[in-house]
Structures are given as C-alpha cells and as structure tokens.
Amino acid sequence: MTSATLPPRKVGVLGCTGSVGQRFILLLASHPSFTLTAIGASPRSAGHPYAFKVSWKQTSPIPASAAALIIKTCEPANFADCDIVFSGLDADVAGPIETSFLEAGLTVFSNSKNHRRDPITPLMVPLVNTHHFGILDHQRKQRKGTMVTNANCSTTGLVVPLKALIDKFGPLEAVTVTTLQAISGGGYPGVPSFDVLDNVVPYIGGEEEKIEWETGKILAELNEARDEFVHTEIKVSAQCNRVPVIDGHTACVSVKFAKQPAPSVEEIKQAFREFKCEAQELGAPSAPKQAIIVRDEPDRPQPRLDRESEGGYAVVVGRIREDPVLDVKFVGLSHNTVIGAAGSSILNAEVGVLKGLI
Amino acid sequence: MTSATLPPRKVGVLGCTGSVGQRFILLLASHPSFTLTAIGASPRSAGHPYAFKVSWKQTSPIPASAAALIIKTCEPANFADCDIVFSGLDADVAGPIETSFLEAGLTVFSNSKNHRRDPITPLMVPLVNTHHFGILDHQRKQRKGTMVTNANCSTTGLVVPLKALIDKFGPLEAVTVTTLQAISGGGYPGVPSFDVLDNVVPYIGGEEEKIEWETGKILAELNEARDEFVHTEIKVSAQCNRVPVIDGHTACVSVKFAKQPAPSVEEIKQAFREFKCEAQELGAPSAPKQAIIVRDEPDRPQPRLDRESEGGYAVVVGRIREDPVLDVKFVGLSHNTVIGAAGSSILNAEVGVLKGLI
Amino acid sequence: MTSATLPPRKVGVLGCTGSVGQRFILLLASHPSFTLTAIGASPRSAGHPYAFKVSWKQTSPIPASAAALIIKTCEPANFADCDIVFSGLDADVAGPIETSFLEAGLTVFSNSKNHRRDPITPLMVPLVNTHHFGILDHQRKQRKGTMVTNANCSTTGLVVPLKALIDKFGPLEAVTVTTLQAISGGGYPGVPSFDVLDNVVPYIGGEEEKIEWETGKILAELNEARDEFVHTEIKVSAQCNRVPVIDGHTACVSVKFAKQPAPSVEEIKQAFREFKCEAQELGAPSAPKQAIIVRDEPDRPQPRLDRESEGGYAVVVGRIREDPVLDVKFVGLSHNTVIGAAGSSILNAEVGVLKGLI
C-alpha cells in the first residue's frame, strides 16, 4: 500500500513558535496529505506573520508555506476548519487550552503530558499501540471532541523495542533503563549551556516517573468493551540524564523475560528486525520502512550518526548482548523531536485517518 | 593522626608524558612526603628535560620541580634509587616494562590493566581494600619486586559506595551500572572530537568486562593464609558510554541486597556518610576527610561541579532512591584521573608506607 | 538553463575512506550526471567492499550505490575509464599519486594543497573563478593530463563575498579575517576532543598562510595569452581558530576598498544579493540558486543553523556594518566540506563539462 491513499486533511498547530511546534511546521511543510491552515501561539505573537515572531532554530529554513501564515490565538474558533489540531503547547498552558478545543468538538493530537493519564485518552506511540484508537468510540460518547496524546520523548524510544520483544517472546518481568537525553527535549531556551558544557546532569524533573508509568499504559490491552486500558504489569526502573547532544535520546536498556530460559541474542536481533507495526501495514506515509534498525557495529547507535535514520521515524538498536543481572541488554536510540514528539503525533494522525476515524 | 607521620620516599614515574603521567607529576609536585627523582618515557623523549618533551594539557602549569628533570628510558637501572615507581604506562607497553622492574626488585604501583588479573597482585582501590596489602609477604616470596595495581577508572568510583553498603548491610546480590565517562579516560590524543561533539558513544572497548570482573576481586576477602584472594560472588552488569566531559565519570547504579528487606534510603545515606577506610584511619595525607560525600540536591552529583571535591579523592553520591526493579538506585561520581588513576596509586602507596611495607 | 543539459560522466574518487572522500561519496550518490565507477584508498583497504573498510561518520547512511564498490589502490590503471577523478587524498600522500594520474593522462580535481601553487594549475572556487579554466589549453600542452585544484576550505568562504565586492566596487586594498573553523576540517580522527571541549585553539598549522596567499591567486586575472595567472594585489591578514563546531567555518571579515568613499552598507548588501557566477549561468546542477545569502537578523549566520543553506553550496553573510578601522565588516559562513571541499570539486567539474572541456 502506498501513501497515495492517505486522504487530504486540513491541520492546525498550537504552540507553533516553540521547539515542538517548529518541528511540526517543518514536518508538515513536506507532508503529502496534511495541509497546514492555522497556527496558534500566545497573544503577544498573534496577528503577525509566522516568520516575524518565531525564533527559528531548525537547520532547514522556515518553509515558505508557513512563513507568511498569520499566527492566531489558541482559541477553538480560530481552528474551526481544521480536521486535526496538533498541539505542541508547553505543559504549563496546554491543559485548559486543549480542553477548550475538546469541548468545541475538535480533534486534538497532543504532545503535552497534561492528558496522558486520562483513562479514556490513548497514550499512543505510533509504532506500538495504534490499536488503542479503538477507544475513540467510547471517548466520543463521553465528550464532544477527540483527543489522542503521544508519549514522553524518552518513553517512546524505549517502548518500541519492548513491544517487539513482547510480541515475539511474551511478557517482560522487568526493565531497567538509563537514558542520555538530548537538550532539544528541554525546549528553548531550555537547558542553560552552563549546565551541559563539560558536564552532564543526572536529573530531569518528572522524567523517570513518566517512563516508569507511561510504559504500562502504552503496552496496555484495550478491554473487550473497548472502553478501558488494562495496563501491563511490568516493573520499570529509569535513570535519566541530560547530555550535551542536540537531538537524539540514547537509552541503555536491560530486560528480564517472564518466560525462562530467555531468548538468545540472535533471536532478539531477529525479532527486532522483523518487527512490523500497523502504521506500516496501513501505508501511513510517515511510517518508517524499517521500524527498528539493528546495527551490528560494536559502537552504535550514536545520536549524531543515527538519529536521522528513516527521517527520524525509526528506532535504532545496537549492542544487544547478555546481561549478567537481568537477561539481555541493548542500546536504543530515537529522535526525540521526530518519533519522540511532533513526528509521533503526525504518524498517529495518519493512522487515525487511514482507519477512517478522523 | 596527621600526615606529618608519613616518612619521606623517593619516587619515580613511568610514562610521565601521557595523561596519567601528567597527573602523577602534578599530584606529586605538591606531595608532602614523596619526592620525584626519576621520570621515564619512550626513547624518543629520553635525554631531554621534561618541559621540552611533554605536551602539557593540565590546567595548572608544569610544576617547576618537574620541568627540568631529564627524562630517562623506562629501564630499571634508571630507577634503582626509587623507593616507589608509579607506572602510568599505556597497556600496550606496560606489560614487559613493569615485569622488568619487578624482576629488578623494584616496587611498582601500576595504573595499567596488564597485571590486574595476576592472582598474587592486589587490585587495590585505596578507599576500599588496602587490607589486600596482606598478600605482599606471599608475593615477595614468589618474586624479587613488589607490585600493586589500581583498578580501572570506572570500577573505582563504583566499588567505593558498594563497599560502604556491604560493610553496613552485608552482601549484595546484584549490581547494574551505566556509566557516562569523561574523555580524559581515553588519554591523549584519545577520543576524536568528531566522536563526542553533539554525540555520545555507547561503547568503550573492554570497559564493561573490566567493571564486571574487577569488582569481584576488589571486594574479595584475603584468605587466612594470606596468599589468595577469595573473590566476592556478586552479579555485576555494566553499560559504558563516552560523553563529552573533560574529567569525572558518572555512574548510574542500582543494587540488590542479599538480605531482605533492603535497608531504607535514609539508612543508606547514613551508611555512605559514615563510611571510613583504612587510608583515613592511618592518616594518609592524600586521603579525603570524607570518603563518600552525599549530596541532597535533586540534580547532583555533576562532573563539572563535583569532581574536584576533596581534591578529586572523594566519591560523590546523590539521588539515592528506591528502585522498582532491584532495591535502591543512586548516582556516583568520581574523578577518573585522580581517585580513578594517578591519585589512587599515590594513596595506595601512602598506605603501604604507613603500614611499614614499603 | 536546467541541469538536464549536463552530459553524463564516469567519475572516480581517490581517498574514498577519509573525511573529504566520504563527502564525495555522499554528494555523488545523488548526482544527476556523474556516475561513480571507481574508488581508491590505501593498499590495506583495497580489495574490499567500501562498506567494510570505511569508518563512516556521516549523518546519512552509506549510499547503496557505493557500499558494495570494491576499493582499489590509487593507481592510474584502476581509474582508466574515469572521465574525472576526484581526489580527497591527504596532503601527505596526494602529491606523487596525483602526479602519477596526470602523467597517465587522467583528469584530476584535487582537494589537496600539493598542486595549488603550481603556476599552470587553476586554484578554483566554483562561485568565483571558473574563467581560470581558460588555462587548460595551455596546461594540456605542458603535460598529458589535466588538473584543477580547489582552495583551502577557509579561503573558499572568504573569496566568494570578496569577489562580489570587487565585481561591483572595484579592487580591495586590504582584508582582515579571523576564522572560527569547524573540526571536520581536520579530518578523522583529526582534532582530539581534549583540545576543543571547553576550549578553542587559536592556531591551525599553515592555514593563515594559505588564506593570505590563495586569495591572490583565486582572484587573479588570466592573462591574454591564457597561460599565466596575474595575481591580485591585495593585502590579506588571517587569524585562524579551531572551535568545537562539527561543520561550517565562520569568518569575521573586514575590508578596505581601493576607491573612496567606500560603498554604503546597503550597497554592499545589494551587491551580495545580486552576485551571480558562471556556474549558475551555465546551469550547473550543484550550483546554488543564490550564491550569497544575506541574513538580516543581528545574530546570523551561525554554523549549525545556516551551513546547510542551498545544500551547503552557498555562502551565508550577515552583520554587514561599518568598520571604524577599515571600511566595512561582516560575518561569512560556508560549509567547509561541501563548498569548501568535495562540493567545490564537483561543481568545478560540472562547469568544466558544461564548457566542453572535460
């Protein structure tokens, strides 16, 4: 199936001037089916062309299609003609704004943490759990609009390989993960240079809790009534570090399988390589050809060299080897602002459209 | 007890122009009892004053006392009057040179990996296992000279807090550690800038194996006959990363205690703070006043801010908290070229002298 | 004129595993008319597929078209069917190898410094002095093969704006330039991380002399007999620094015009924006649409944000303002491995082909 089958949709972006918002603008500018028709930011930017108000920090120039768009305030009326509203709003303002969009009957794909724990809102990683769209019918009975959230950037890169392992080898008993996270995850101005030059910071507020909790919801089963997520029982321990890398979160992962003996390193490599997800099967245009790329070199993945794999939509895995404490350990890498944020929302939306839900 | 009691010794340094060698020169220049009398390097540097042949990369200037010393070749005859020979030689040349010094009856404290697995040679971290000096009597029956090795830089920072936990709470069942290691551990020219600028490298050749094996020997008991080390049974899993930090290895550690229920976070903090080692009790001049410094801030330790604690001879620990998979996790930081290398050798030697063995 | 008119050519790359060589491989993989048919490296790599012997450090994967090519030794016979041989060889081996290719009658576009000062060999920056191809007739009378060199990476970014100024306002009397150069200019392993982490190095061996001398040859007139370059009389003073940037050389430039009063800042901006070069007029496929991009923001150009402009083939200029000592100052930025190295060779070759010379 090819991407030609994705029907066109009008989309809007909330929080268009921020880090995630800029990535949305960039990814949507070359999107085959989604047309950007409305962009929103704070009142002090509203009323001006995008190019005049954004402090553009991407390595590609501002897309011509976005540069002249007039920024609007983040009110539902301004986005009434959008089939999909992508939200890159910061957590400190996202809550009430996104809720107001819901109440106005709009469809919101959110990057923010505010609604992730809502029991009827999917917490969706597009390479993992698009079957959670199944709760939308129930959700729409409860409220006027539709909402899908995507996961924390550091959770995203982790759950993709975990899902591949579970699909093939059954439940996991325990997972430990130590992350080395890029500064772009902190937004702009975000992480002060004084904190990460000749330094690492072994702490990112709230991040470890997010990874430990979100994993269970993302890997959840949707119950038969399709109105509840049954969280996976899995012990997750996370240690998060900020490192001086622009883009690309590295995760040092160890896993213990419920079923023993555990699969071999070769079987695991195979499982990663064969992993397929619904977004690929439906022919979503942003879906990576290879969802998990396995590198055999001893020193990969590395963020600067591997983060652009499949345009940032794949997860790159390497150093798969036995673990003397749990069963197996490996290193995963994901592009935190593509598959870990804006790209995740876009790919989720593509799947939703292809499923006829949006 | 004060440092005034450390009797004077003449010391030499092998590999004086390298990274570890430079740190030896710097630390010895201000040492209260050790006088640097001989320095050795490769034949192409030999015969010239130190200042002319070293590519000095330290932030303090070349000590005046060392600048004019004439570099010698690394032959035992050139170091015959040294009570102690510190070796900062690279592993690719250290083996036979250090052996020739042993055969000449000299006393060698080595930083290299070459003799660490020798069953009658201590693998010594000065804050942990100076009781391993007890094997020297046996060692001297087997060969003319004396050798003590110190541990890999990344193992060093790990075993100090482990030792404090074992002393207080009994054996550990399992330890997982993910390191974020400084570039100075790779020597000079060492790590290419192309590899660590906007990047991390999730691999350091041989490092994980060293941590996993050395921990068992360092935490070993010396048997009653004092002629054998009985390695500790402890499962250790290490994942090692190179990060763009000049000095200071960060370790994200999780531990599982043999005895359950595990001690509380507060008990562990207490144990770290109260930890004392023989080097302190003997009044070794380089021993830190506080061997393990516990930081209570949520975002410490950090390499740039904490590596100079106690002149680089302490281990700084923070973020002690419960671990959903093992029992407890924390972050440790150690200065890889002080307590993790040259400083470790010097402090080991101080203890040896104070014990009357050297 | 469109790029469709560039006739196809078979090309080879010498030094294919090095930094410049990798960039050649990458740029040629997507080239519309040049087909890579032979790649050369040292004897220890020869005989093996490219993917097995290159330590690939680019952010895009190894092009499939190159991965399986068998590396050859750098002997002319192995490149006999190449219409064009691009050389990315290091200066320490480039001299005799490139000469042997010339003697075998091949056409060499070299990145190395070895033949730049040869009086009958063009030193060519494709946006500046492709009229120097006029000496090829003379050159071919003197030897069997053909050679065109391109300039030092830091000279390249400088001479493009200088050329625009001279074209519009006549000769320059003096130029001062202080560069902040990327580490990729030093190759791989190249600059040790220890030298540029939390540091800059105010020295790059031979670089200042190259800028000061090459500028005169690049801006030279070809005499009427078309057998000699008449170097421009222009005083150039360069200060070169290495900074921790992956790609992109920044140059802080001041110029003094021969004719006074000097043009205004606005006139200079205009001149930059209007600058056209022969490569553009001929429709060379790699020629940038805009050769000099003028940024009006106060804090641009910046290497990370601007180096990819026009695929790295443009020079980005900003901060144009009056200079209290000379006349005008500005900041220029160029991608040192695209327009400053491999891309420069390729674009030079395109022009040569379009002119019917190759």
Place this chain on the structure above:
Amino acid sequence: MTSATLPPRKVGVLGCTGSVGQRFILLLASHPSFTLTAIGASPRSAGHPYAFKVSWKQTSPIPASAAALIIKTCEPANFADCDIVFSGLDADVAGPIETSFLEAGLTVFSNSKNHRRDPITPLMVPLVNTHHFGILDHQRKQRKGTMVTNANCSTTGLVVPLKALIDKFGPLEAVTVTTLQAISGGGYPGVPSFDVLDNVVPYIGGEEEKIEWETGKILAELNEARDEFVHTEIKVSAQCNRVPVIDGHTACVSVKFAKQPAPSVEEIKQAFREFKCEAQELGAPSAPKQAIIVRDEPDRPQPRLDRESEGGYAVVVGRIREDPVLDVKFVGLSHNTVIGAAGSSILNAEVGVLKGLI
C-alpha cells in the same frame, strides 16, 4: 612590598547569588584583608542563609564563611558598616540601586555597565589605569559616596596588552579585535545550550560598542586639574563571538602603531614581558606576579589551559607575529570572571586602599 601591608576592610557584595556575585564570594573567602560582612540580593532571597538561596555553579564548594550569611535586601542601610561595597548586580537593576548607595555615602566598586560612561567615575582595569583614582577627590566634591566601575570583560583582556604597547612604543593608531567569548560572560541561565552546542554565535548585544568606546576611556589621561578624563584617540573595531567555552575570553588582536616603522615582534614580546603596573608596585595581594604572560608555543593561549594563570589575574598572550594589513597581530586570553569582572573590582579596591583613598 608584600601583601601584609594591606589594611583590613569590611566589604559587602550586591547581587551575591548571580554569576559575578558567586565569583566575588569565592575570591573574598580566601582574601587576606577583606572580610565579607554583608551580602545582598533580591527581596525573594533576602532573609535566608546564602547556601539556601544560591544556585551555586562554581567548581569549588560554597565557602563556609559565606554559607550561613543571611542575605539582605540591596538597601544602603543594610551595608552601612561596609568600607567597600562590591556590586555584581545585573545591568537591569544596578542603576538605581548603585545610585542609592552613592547617595548614602557608601563606596561602590561596580561591575555593571550603568555608570561606566559617567564622566567623573573611573572606568578602571587594575592592571592599566589605577592612576584614574586621581579623580576621586573631585568626585567626592560632587556627591556623597564614591564609585569606581570596572570594564566590560572583553575590553579588559584587550586593554592590558594595548597599555603595555603604548607605554613602550607610544600611541596606537588602530586596533582590530575579534573575540571568542566564554558563556560565563552571559550569566546564568544565560546562553541557551541550543545556541552554542555545535555552534558559535557571531553576536553579543552591545559588546562591540562597549569595547570600541571603553578602550578610549580606560587609556585616557587624567587632566591636570584631575577632574576630567581625556579619552585616547584610537580607532578600535571589534567583532564579538560567543563560543562554547566555560571561562576565558580569547581575543585575536591586530594593532597599528602611530610611529613607524613599527617595533619588531621581539621588541613587542619584550614589552609584554616587562610590563609592570601600579597594583604590582604597591604590593596589592591579588596582583599577578606577571601581569602579561607571553607563551611561545605556536598554539597558545588556549582558554581551558591558560585561564587559571596567576589565579585568573594575568593576561596571557601568544602568537605575536607581523600583520600584513596593520603592523602586528597576537592572541590574548583573560579570565572573564576574574580579571574581567569580580577579580578586577577586588584588585581595584586593593589599590584604592593601598593608596589611602578608601
């Protein structure tokens, strides 16, 4: 003359929690004659112990003598018993606060730009123009208190070598300087990591104007009536860049002498080495033994290796060579938060005390 002769003084620090303020606290903690008795910050910090309110970012721990001091609001009454008040306040609040201290009759040494252009207030670099203290008599006739400002951090490192040249060879006609400035000059949080990781920023707001103007005032003569500064006529052109360096501003300088022929490179080296300033002659305890350190290596000074020279109170100069456009060029390095900020104020104050003025 030794430092023992500096009489004791009670001192206060305004803006104690900021970057410059932290450096004041650190330098004063080990000061032989100045005792810190009062510290001031914003009302939200006031009333709390220093250690509880400062986000300490120095590599040495918070000095015990400062940790328990209670922060006060920045009102003159709270500093009434201070002989000297050092101000590290940010420019956006420094103006009115410092003025209120003056009106209260206090003696203020300010790091801020707000009063630098005041015609009766010295703009003082302690290694250059402490004879400007001569205006204090006049100043005290005009107002109740006393004020001395120090220069912008990037100007400081420049004017010290310029002063040495003028003292020896007479007036300079022109100076061009391109700086590579450390991030600590931007305070905390200051420069976002996103702006300087794999990047340089060729712009620092207001910095070039400061260098170009301040140089004339610092090198001014005090007129005979000692009530006016006669600015030096010197053309200065500055280009300022922010680079990813923690501490230490590098300046690439070119100078043209009024008197021709210009001195030789050797004569200039000699002049730098022989340069002496009043702070040294008076035996000020913080004065460097060598005010200008000349490095002969081809690749020095470098910020990471040389910034700590003489505790950060010296200027390090290297790469002195002929300039094809002006006369001579060289590279200078100064520690921007020691001699370029807090240390400058302290050393100025020491000289004032030794002269019997404070």
